[in-house]
Amino acid sequence: MNKKIVVALGGNAILSDNASAQSQQEALIKTARQLVELVKKGNQLIISHGNGPQVGNLLLQQQAADSKKNPAMPLDTCVAMTQGSIGYWLTNAMIKELKAAGIEKEVVTVVTQVLVDEHDAAFKNPTKPIGPFLTKEEAQEQMTLTGATFKEDAGRGWRKVVASPQPTMIVEYKVINHLVEEDMITISAGGGGIPVVGDELRGVEAVIDKDYASAKLAELVKADQLIILTGVANVAINFGQENEEKLEKVSVSELESYKEEGHFAPGSMLPKIEAAIDYVNNNPSSQAVITSLENLAFLGNKGVGTIISH
Numbered sequence: 001m002n003k004k005i006v007v008a009l010g011g012n013a014i015l016s017d018n019a020s021a022q023s024q025q026e027a028l029i030k031t032a033r034q035l036v037e038l039v040k041k042g043n044q045l046i047i048s049h050g051n052g053p054q055v056g057n058l059l060l061q062q063q064a065a066d067s068k069k070n071p072a073m074p075l076d077t078c079v080a081m082t083q084g085s086i087g088y089w090l091t092n093a094m095i096k097e098l099k100a101a102g103i104e105k106e107v108v109t110v111v112t113q114v115l116v117d118e119h120d121a122a123f124k125n126p127t128k129p130i131g132p133f134l135t136k137e138e139a140q141e142q143m144t145l146t147g148a149t150f151k152e153d154a155g156r157g158w159r160k161v162v163a164s165p166q167p168t169m170i171v172e173y174k175v176i177n178h179l180v181e182e183d184m185i186t187i188s189a190g191g192g193g194i195p196v197v198g199d200e201l202r203g204v205e206a207v208i209d210k211d212y213a214s215a216k217l218a219e220l221v222k223a224d225q226l227i228i229l230t231g232v233a234n235v236a237i238n239f240g241q242e243n244e245e246k247l248e249k250v251s252v253s254e255l256e257s258y259k260e261e262g263h264f265a266p267g268s269m270l271p272k273i274e275a276a277i278d279y280v281n282n283n284p285s286s287q288a289v290i291t292s293l294e295n296l297a298f299l300g301n302k303g304v305g306t307i308i309s310h
């Protein structure tokens, strides 16, 4: 087969209810086992991942900082730190599972910076949910105490929200492409990438959506396919209602119409839909797939996943 595939890992591929390092490493072993199924079929993997829960937790840990001896780290640095920790866990998990499958391949994590526009309107309107889910009362208390913004996240609880500008360029994409051409498995653009601006690559306080960053990466490395793994097997219209309908094969124009009709929740499914549309529009011969980790090994079978193409 030998397709070049960007696979974006959603939250549940890394973290369930337990945010301990051990628990996340265990989740990533299971994830790596599924990803190796794609490698067995001869595909070249370019892996990216989210960091919403992890970067939010790390920011909370910064509250224990002391301005002189142990200063708090800014958000761009926290994104870099989560790229490092998740990249370390996932690299090791991939090495272990490749070895178990008898496949000899190098795996490497690339600390990735992503350019954004410093005048992006997103800096004035925080929308990206990060960290733990709170009740409305807990969120209101935090808003009063810290001045941070909290919003309700797709019916699942209240979360802190931060600015999430659009990625305009992946700084290290040529390095990533070079590693892929050398037949290595890369993990990059973690947590959407470290948001930077200008020629001097100055870090800014934001968390880029990993779905948009993965679509940009897939476009730049000329991937054949973008696979977005999340908590559901298929995208649905009328999601969660009695007349819910799972989407299997869908064209960009059909998806645009469903989007206009408001079928996709902002902060959860909407970024994946927009990323898929952008990727397919920029690479008309390619396809984007949105599905669950469990379905990965069955891709290509009828009805498995939502497949978006022209």
Ligand SMILES: Nc1ncnc2c1ncn2[C@@H]1O[C@H](COP(=O)(O)OP(=O)(O)O)[C@@H](O)[C@H]1O
Binding pocket: 009, 010, 011, 012, 050, 154, 229, 230, 231, 232, 234, 235, 236, 237, 238, 239, 263, 264, 265, 267, 268, 269
């Ligand atoms: N129209 C829809 N179809 C399917 N799932 C939807 C839809 N709208 C919202 N969702 C929810 O969005 C979730 C994916 O968003 P999220 O969990 O934030 O992403 P991630 O997997 O990247 O962490 C799905 O698991 C599902 O619960």
Ligand SMILES: NC(=O)OP(=O)(O)O
Binding pocket: 010, 011, 049, 050, 051, 052, 053, 129, 190, 191, 192, 207, 208, 209, 210, 211
């Ligand atoms: N950065 C990012 O989009 O993370 P999540 O996918 O975990 O929300």
